[in-house]
Amino acid sequence: MEGHLHEWLNLLVRWIHVIVGVAWIGASFYFNWLENNLNRKPPQEKGIAGHLWAVHGGGFYYLKKFSHGPDTLPTELHWFKWEAYTTWLSGITLLIIVYYFNAELFLINSSADGLTGAEAILLGITAVGISWFIYDLLCRSPLKQHPLFLGVLIFIYFSLLAFMLSEVFSGRGAYIHVGTAIGTVMVANVFFVIIPAQKEMVLALKDKRPLDPVYGQNGLLRSRHNNYLTLPVLFIMVSSHFPSTYGHHWNWLILIALSLISVAVRHYFNLRHLFRSLWWILPLSFIAIICLMWLTAPKPHQSTKPSGAVTTNTVFPIIQARCTSCHSSLPTQPGFSTAPQDLAFDSLEDVETHAERIHNVSVVSxxxxxxxxTAMTDEERLLIADWFASLSTLKTQ
Ligand code: HEC
Structure with missing residues (x-):
């Protein structure tokens, strides 16, 4: 029952997280696009910086952007902030439900000497808090006069974080904490800088006094960071489906490479909206992805044993001892009511049917x-590798 409840809680919070996340990133993409596509050619109406016509959902829309602001504030002004806040709140809740409730399973590697679950949780929270502190300090420093250099420093900081966390956490645990740290920076940017800057803008308009340009400049810098951080965060949020990334020996390098590629792609689209196309970014990114795919490909295992020496009968007891506490039609592991991903290894046939997936997760990643x-040993993993190699040769014969 407990496992069942936990699964539904996971489902509901994840659903909410995706919905509000789509609303946040969608609005942010839209306003970016709007800003870059405004028709700014003169002549413009008095006090208008640019305008835009659009057709959507059965109607025509006509939007204008004011150069400074309207003479009087409208009675109803829409803000876009709750999308960001609820994304963070639901994300942190999900982090607790998935990773902190089950720290021994998802956050750390229980059989390796190292952290306890509670220590790992504390470390994770600290890493997220410190990340905001360091990032904010960098953005407030004189470095903000050199946005490119600042951007590179921020990238180096998150790369270091990925490396350090991958040394102490499981691959998934490390990835999700880098994602949480970046996501927290983005939401804190909205909460502590961008929204206060907008409030100041509204107040200045009400009091009919000039606005201190510093607010706008700070807001713009943070928005720009959020814009570039979006794609890496989105990859991290779906990465738990891809053990070949987080499960790889060089998982932190893969994360850095994919982030760098996605930042480049984001840059291409930012420039394209401004009609300044660096066309080579896209093919280069594609080539980089292909190289990454090639570099991370599993090396074929050369079995030292004669073909057919390791049969399914040999590995079945290992699977029984190490996997079926969870992967069985009647799991005995507390908190599991059904076999995860509907993968039950109850019979020899089950094990043979899922041979490739078993090999992928227990040997490759x-x-x-x-x-x-369940403390699977390296010898057992090697035996599964031999078994899979001999199954494969049997198939090709
Ligand atoms: C403590 C419980 C537990 C044990 C023990 C366990 N698993 Fe899993 N397994 C899970 C959970 C939970 C998932 C689903 C993970 C997810 O969806 O994020 C999973 C997912 C999988 C998947 C699908 C993952 C994918 O990306 O294709 C495979 C295959 C798998 N396990 C094989 C095994 C094998 C083989 C063993 C034994 C060597 C094993 N598992 C031991 C809990 C366990």
Missing amino acids: KTMPLGNL
């Missing part, structure tokens, strides 16, 4: 057993 809770 070593992401299973989860948190190595």
Whole structure:
């Protein structure tokens, strides 16, 4: 029952997180696009910086952007902030539900010497808090006069974070904390800088006094960072489906490479909206992805044993000992009411049917057993590798 409740809680919060996240990023993409596509050619109406016609959902829209602001404030002014706040709140809730409730499974590698679950949680929270502190300090420093250099420093900081966390957490644990740190920076930018700047803008308009340009400049810098950080964060949020990334020995480097590529792609689209196309960015990114795919490909295992020496009968007891506490039609692991991902290894046939996936997760990425809770040994992994190699040769004969 507890496992069932936990799954539904996970489902509901994840659903909400995706919905509000789409609303946040969608609005932010839209306003970016709007800003870059305004028709700014003269002549413009008095006090208008640019305008834009659009057709959508069965109607025509006509939008204008004011150079400074309207003479009087409208009675109803829409703000875009709750999308960001609820994305963060639901994300943190999800982090607790998935990773902190089950720190021994998802956050750490239980069989390796190292942290306890509670220590890992504390470390994770500290890493997220410190990240905002360092980022904010960098943005307030004189470095803000050199946005490119500042951007590079921020990238280096998050790369270091990825490296350090991957040394102490499981691959998934490290990835999700880098994602949470970046996401927290983005939401804190909205909460502490961008929205206060907008409030100041509104107040200045009400009091009919000139606006201190510093507010606008700070807001713009943080918005720009958020714009470039969006794609890496989105990759991290879906990365738990891809053990070949987080489960790889060089998982932190893969994260850095994918982030760099996605920042480049974001840059291409930012420039394209401004009709300044650096066309080579897209093909170069594509080539980079192909190289990454090639570099991370699993090396074929050369079995030292004669073909057919390791049969399914040999590995079945290992699977029984290390996997079926969770992957069975009647799991015995507390908190599991059904076999995860509907993968039950109850019979020899089950094991043979799922041979490739079993091999992938227990030999290639070593992401299973989860948190190595059942303490699978390297010798057992090697035996599974031999078994899979001999199955493959049998198939090709
Ligand atoms: C402590 C419980 C537990 C143990 C033990 C365990 N698993 Fe898993 N396994 C899970 C959970 C939970 C998931 C789903 C993970 C997710 O969706 O994020 C999973 C997912 C999988 C998947 C699908 C992942 C994918 O990306 O294709 C495979 C395959 C798998 N396990 C194989 C194994 C094998 C083989 C073993 C034993 C060597 C094993 N598991 C041991 C809990 C466990």
